Amino acid sequence: MAKPHRIALFNAKGGCGKTTLAWNLAFGLARHAPTLLVDADPQGSLQHWADWSAEEGGEIAIAGPELLAQGESKHRFWVIDCPPALEAKETQQALALADFVLLPVLPSPLDLWASKRSVEALQELHAGRRGRHAALVLNQSEGRSALSRAAENAIANLGLPVLPGHIARRAIYRSAAIEGKSVYQMGKRGAPAVAEIERLIEEIRR
Numbered sequence: 001m002a003k004p005h006r007i008a009l010f011n012a013k014g015g016c017g018k019t020t021l022a023w024n025l026a027f028g029l030a031r032h033a034p035t036l037l038v039d040a041d042p043q044g045s046l047q048h049w050a051d052w053s054a055e056e057g058g059e060i061a062i063a064g065p066e067l068l069a070q071g072e073s074k075h076r077f078w079v080i081d082c083p084p085a086l087e088a089k090e091t092q093q094a095l096a097l098a099d100f101v102l103l104p105v106l107p108s109p110l111d112l113w114a115s116k117r118s119v120e121a122l123q124e125l126h127a128g129r130r131g132r133h134a135a136l137v138l139n140q141s142e143g144r145s146a147l148s149r150a151a152e153n154a155i156a157n158l159g160l161p162v163l164p165g166h167i168a169r170r171a172i173y174r175s176a177a178i179e180g181k182s183v184y185q186m187g188k189r190g191a192p193a194v195a196e197i198e199r200l201i202e203e204i205r206r
């Protein structure tokens with residue numbers, strides 16, 4: 001399988017971690033090869049974040065949704081942060097371009113239920129197409145609690161592969177964001193988060 005170069009973070013459900021994971025994945029991938037973070041949300045909030053991050057010494061190349069129509073850039077990796085709307089033109093363009101779609105899901109029954117529609121939409125879109133891949137990743141997991149195990153089982157039944165590495169609920173994701181940084185710029189405190197983002201990158205590129 002060709003290594004995915006264009007990775008879209010998608011789930012029509014808001015608040016499941018698309019932007020957080022896109023942001024940190026982009027910083028992680030940028031350590032391997034030139035990476036572009038594509039803010040497909042017409043509201044463009046990532047742009048402000050990236051400008052601010054550059055002031056903090058964390059440079060990341062960023063583009064807005066107009067790049068999706070253009071479809072070309074010199075960067076090896078794209079990380080596309082989709083808006084929380086399945087029908088949005090930007091979402092449709094991003095999903096058509098991506099060779100890997102990552103759907104973050106939270107370990108709560110309501111959230112899982114709300115993610116089902118997004119999973120089905122992807123399955124429809126990818127049906128019969130080779131070289132397109134999608135997977136779920138559990139975000140804000142809380143270790144080995146009974147609730148997390150129940151959530152894992154439910155997630156496994158949603159109908160897409162689930163990546164073995166989970167993203168834990170960690171205050172550092174929020175504090176990094178508050179400082180306009182990725183977890184890679186948070187020193188020792190960021191190390192556990194960096195380790196799980198690195199694992200995610202390995203799993204996506206496998």
Ligand SMILES: Nc1ncnc2c1ncn2[C@@H]1O[C@H](COP(=O)(O)OP(=O)(O)O)[C@@H](O)[C@H]1O
Pocket residue numbers: 013014015016017018019020021084139140141167168169170171173174177
């Ligand atoms: N693994 C995590 N641990 C702690 N907080 C998280 C984690 N992932 C996301 N968050 C927080 O959850 C909120 C929603 O995340 P966000 O990435 O904005 O979701 P989305 O882009 O899907 O709407 C944000 O406040 C973010 O900081």
Ligand SMILES: [Mg+2]
Pocket residue numbers: 018019020
């Ligand atoms: Mg978002």
